[in-house]
Amino acid sequence: MTIELYVFPPSPRAFKVMTVANHLGLDWTLRFVDLTKGEQKTPQYAALNPNMRMPTLTDGDYVLWESNAMGQYLASKRPESG
Ligand SMILES: N[C@@H](CCC(=O)N[C@@H](CS)C(=O)NCC(=O)O)C(=O)O
DSSP, X not given: OOEEEEEOTTSXXXXXXXXXXHHTTOOEEEEEOOGGGTGGXXXXXXXXXXXXXXXXXXXXXXXXXXXXXXXXXXXXXOGGGO
């Protein structure tokens, strides 16, 4: 199962999560959420993240809404990385 990151890359909250994922060498897929178009407020996105904010991480059915929690979760995938 591939990790998906729903992000608006210019945001620091987005790129810190993307940076951790890349630093750890994890496979992940970018799902672009265009904040300039209000895509975080669409019903489809709200169903995933009721806070209607970005970023969101999915790993199968597992969903996270908090960027710092995402960093911890990603790190837990590579405990050997230190
Ligand atoms: N505590 C959340 C905050 C997320 C957050 O505030 N995201 C902002 C962008 S940095 C957002 O999606 N804003 C869109 C909005 O409020 O409509 C986290 O760190 O993930």
